[in-house]
Amino acid sequence: MKGASQDHGVRISAFPPIGDYAFLSDCESTALIAPSGNVEWMCLPRMDSPSVFGSILDRDAGSFRIGPADVDVPAARRYLPGTMVLETTWETRMGWVIVRDALSIGPWHHDTERSHSHRRSPTDHDADHVMLRLIECVQGSAEMKLDCEPAFDYGGLAADWEYTGPGYGAARAWSEGIDLELRLVTDLRLGFEGPRARARTTMRAGDRAFVALGWSKHGLPQNYDEAAEWLARTGFFWQEWLKHGTFPDHPWRSYLQRSALTLKGLTYAPSGAVVAASTTSLPEAPGGDRNWDYRFTWIRDSTFMLWALYTLGFDEEANDFFYFVADMADDEESQLQIMYGIGGEKRLEEQELEHLTGYDHSRPVRIGNGAYNQDQHDVWGAVLDSIYLHTRSRDQLPDRLWPIIKRQVGRALERWREPDRGIWEVRGDPKHFTSSKLMCWVAADRGARLARIREDHATADRWREAAKEIHADICANGVDERGVFVQHYDTQALDASLLLMPLVRFLPAEELCDMRAERVVVDHQSTAISNQ
Numbered sequence: 052m053k054g055a056s057q058d059h060g061v062r063i064s065a066f067p068p069i070g071d072y073a074f075l076s077d078c079e080s081t082a083l084i085a086p087s088g089n090v091e092w093m094c095l096p097r098m099d100s101p102s103v104f105g106s107i108l109d110r111d112a113g114s115f116r117i118g119p120a121d122v123d124v125p126a127a128r129r130y131l132p133g134t135m136v137l138e139t140t141w142e143t144r145m146g147w148v149i150v151r152d153a154l155s156i157g158p159w160h161h162d163t164e165r166s167h168s169h170r171r172s173p174t175d176h177d178a179d180h181v182m183l184r185l186i187e188c189v190q191g192s193a194e195m196k197l198d199c200e201p202a203f204d205y206g207g208l209a210a211d212w213e214y215t216g217p218g219y220g221a222a223r224a225w226s227e228g229i230d231l232e233l234r235l236v237t238d239l240r241l242g243f244e245g246p247r248a249r250a251r252t253t254m255r256a257g258d259r260a261f262v263a264l265g266w267s268k269h270g271l272p273q274n275y276d277e278a279a280e281w282l283a284r285t286g287f288f289w290q291e292w293l294k295h296g297t298f299p300d301h302p303w304r305s306y307l308q309r310s311a312l313t314l315k316g317l318t319y320a321p322s323g324a325v326v327a328a329s330t331t332s333l334p335e336a337p338g339g340d341r342n343w344d345y346r347f348t349w350i351r352d353s354t355f356m357l358w359a360l361y362t363l364g365f366d367e368e369a370n371d372f373f374y375f376v377a378d379m380a381d382d383e384e385s386q387l388q389i390m391y392g393i394g395g396e397k398r399l400e401e402q403e404l405e406h407l408t409g410y411d412h413s414r415p416v417r418i419g420n421g422a423y424n425q426d427q428h429d430v431w432g433a434v435l436d437s438i439y440l441h442t443r444s445r446d447q448l449p450d451r452l453w454p455i456i457k458r459q460v461g462r463a464l465e466r467w468r469e470p471d472r473g474i475w476e477v478r479g480d481p482k483h484f485t486s487s488k489l490m491c492w493v494a495a496d497r498g499a500r501l502a503r504i505r506e507d508h509a510t511a512d513r514w515r516e517a518a519k520e521i522h523a524d525i526c527a528n529g530v531d532e533r534g535v536f537v538q539h540y541d542t543q544a545l546d547a548s549l550l551l552m553p554l555v556r557f558l559p560a561e562e563l564c565d566m567r568a569e570r571v572v573v574d575h576q577s578t579a580i581s582n583q
Contacts, residue, residue, distance in 0.1 A: 065110055066411045067091075069333055072107070073128065073137045076316030077154035077178035077285075081329040083107060084152060086125055088118035088139060095231060095266045096180065098319060098329055099346040099393055101204045101418075103233070103266075108332060108416050109407040112206025117150055117184050117262060119143045120194040120251065132305075134289040135312055136282065146191025148254065155179035155281050156288045160269060168321040168394070170378075171371045176288055178320070180267035183282050185275070188254035197239055197250040197262060203229045205404055205418070209246040222248055236271045237262040297364035311363050314356070319393040323371030324348040325356055326393060334413035342413055344420045347390045347399060350376060351429050351474065351490075354436040361444050373441045380434050380455050387434065387459065389427045389476075390420065399423040422476040429474055431463035432490030435497040436555065448504050456501055457510075463494035464517050473539070474548045483540035485529035486548040492521040493555050522557070 072083040072091070082104075083092035091107040091114060094100045105112035118125075119141050126142040137152040157179045161169075186195060201210040203226045210224040210233070219240040224233040235241065238260050239250035254260065261278035265271045272278035289312065296311055298304050317326050331344035353376045360369035379391050392399060401421035409416050438456060442448045473484035495518035502511035528540045538546035552558045 064411050066107070069410070073130070073152075074313065074316060074329070075135055075137060075152060075154045075182075076329075077156050077180075078315065078318055078320040079178040079180070080154065081316065082154060082182065083330070084137060086128060086139075087123045088116050088125070088150060090115035090182070092330060093182075094329075094346075095233075097393065098326055102206070103201045103203060103231070105202060105206050105407070107330070108410055109206055111202070112407060113200060113202030115182075115199045115201070115264070117186065117197050118195070119148065120196045130309070131286055132290075133293050133308065133312075134286040135316055136286045136289070141193065143191075143193040146193045146254075146256065147189050148193045148195065149187045149189055151183075151185045151187075151282060153183050153282055153285045155181040155183050156285045157281065170321060171323045171374070174320075179281070180265055180269050181271060181281070182264040183272070183278055183285070184262040184264075185278055185282055186254065186260040186262075188256055188258045190256050192253055192255045194251065194253050195260070197237070197241075198247060199224075199235060199249075199264070200247040201233055202246070203231065205416075206407060207404075212243040212246070212248050214241075224248070231266060234265045234271060235262070236265070236273065238275060295365060295367075307363070310359075311365065314359065315365075315368065318368060318372070320371075322394055323368075323373075323375040324391070324393040324395075325352070325372055327352060331418055332407075332413070332416040333410050337411055338413055340413070340415065342409065342415065342417060343422075344399075344401070344418050347392055347420060347423075348375070349390045350379070350387065351389065351427075351433045353433050354440065357437055357440045361440065366444065369441075369444070373437060376434060376437055377452065377455060380459060381451075387430050387462070388423055389425060389430050390423050397423070422472075422478075425472045425476055426469075426481065427473065427476065428463070428466055428469070428471045428484075428487040429490035431459045432493030432497070432555075434459050435463075435494045435501070439497040439501060442501060442504065448501060453505065456498055460494050460498035460514060463491045464514075467491035467521055482538075482542075483528070484546075485525060485536055485539060486546060486551065488521060488525050488529065489549070489552065489555065489557055492518055492525065492557060495521060496556075525557075 067085045071086050075082045079097060080095055081098050082090055085091050090104045092102065093104040094102045103113055104115050106114040122141055122143050125139045127140040129138055130136065131138055135153065139150045141148045156176055159173055159175055159177045201224050203210065208226040208229060210226055212222055212224050215221045215223050220237050222235045222241050235248060237250065239252055241248050241250050259275050261275045263271045263278055272281050292315065293308055298307050317329060325348055326346050327349055328345035331346055332342040335341040356372060357369050379395065380387055388397060391397060399419045401417055401419040403415040403417055407416040438452055467488060470481035470483050471487050472481055474486050495514045499511045499514040499518060502514060529536050531537050531543050536549045538544040
């Protein structure tokens with residue numbers, strides 16, 4: 052399908068700007084909803100599963116729209132404050148309509164049998180595995196449409212539909228060979244057009260309707276009042292969760308809260324893992340080919356994720372994520388990887404989906420990530436910094452962590468002199484990346500601090516001396532004649548990742564290596580942006 056057209060010489064894309072999508076989550080699956088009311092990205096049953104609605108990557112790869120028949124641009128959109136409930140207000144030619152969307156969260160479901168996916172301690176709440184879409188006409192009248200056209204396995208398999216009750220309000224969708232079934236329940240009257248379920252009705256002031264889409268054995272709401280109760284319950288869950296955080300009385304408070312909600316929404320509750328993003332193959336630049344699958348957990352993100360969660364007061368989420376990372380680092384038989392699947396999967400084989408056009412024709416579309424087995428030396432520092440943050444938050448160093456610490460520091464000290472592929476996961480020849488050496492220094496430095504907490508002073512002194520050696524090597528080889536830090540030892544190129552130096556305490560104010568590098572990087576980045 053064509054993704055763009057020309058209007059008086061101006062290119063108009065069929066794809067909404069990426070920043071215009073709304074993000075929903077139930078901490079097991081996620082959804083992206085375009086301003087038009089169309090669900091354009093949803094993978095089921097997990098965040099990293101194949102997509103069921105994938106029109107963000109190809110306009111024919113599955114969609115689920117609820118909105119006015121003759122209007123595509125809403126009057127307003129917002130999240131209900133403190134929640135992941137999306138509210139879209141529509142002005143039509145004859146009236147006003149409000150649509151509210153959420154991925155439902157309810158009470159814990161597994162009272163009589165153990166969950167097969169949860170490794171972390173279960174809470175009082177659990178994903179319902181239901182998308183709720185509630186419609187209310189608040190003034191005048193409006194003709195509303197429902198179009199639900201799943202396309203299983205990343206748009207590769209069309210859906211078959213059939214009714215599941217005596218009337219027109221319940222149906223199921225499936226496809227041969229796919230172990231996933233969708234159930235659609237609504238008080239609208241459904242009909243089928245090939246792979247699409249449709250409904251069309253005229254709503255008048257005071258009329259209300261609901262649509263519920265489920266994908267597990269959990270129940271579905273059977274009427275509007277029940278669906279509204281589920282939606283309210285979901286909103287209360289998010290607001291109650293947010294109250295556990297600490298936010299300043301400041302004009303930026305709402306932005307901090309939305310960031311916290313997003314971090315929580317990117318968390319896969321059964322394991323505690325946090326995905327880098329809920330999507331795959333959205334381009335770094337429009338029309339480009341640097342389109343990667345980010346639905347995995349990167350070890351290097353762990354320090355900053357933990358720091359953010361601890362700072363905001365969400366200790367339980369930080370603890371769950373920390374022990375996901377610790378579980379991965381505790382494997383004595385294998386090398387610590389740079390990333391893992393959200394269930395702890397190690398093999399993340401990459402493949403290209405040639406049948407998809409990509410977002411705004413940005414190809415290829417990839418699933419999996421071939422960088423999973425790259426040699427990147429920053430992982431040891433990320434794990435050690437995470438353990439150090441966790442230890443400081445608990446004022447103790449659990450015995451279970453000490454073998455992990457010794458193993459990871461040892462590997463960093465064995466390998467730090469070797470080249471690697473760096474934080475940007477370059478797919479060319481390995482280099483002596485300065486940021487990788489920096490994180491090896493972090494591994495030795497944090498290891499020494501943790502050894503002192505354990506009162507193993509001989510080990511602490513040995514690791515402290517190793518940290519000094521790495522520090523000296525970086526200052527000798529990672530700085531050019533301008534006195535600035537460079538991306539790797541054989542270039543004068545700058546690298547924004549080196550702004551981490553003051554954050555990881557590599558460069559205190561009294562160090563001989565000054566901070567000009569950071570200023571040059573910032574100036575360079577600003578100039579590049581202004582020239583785009």
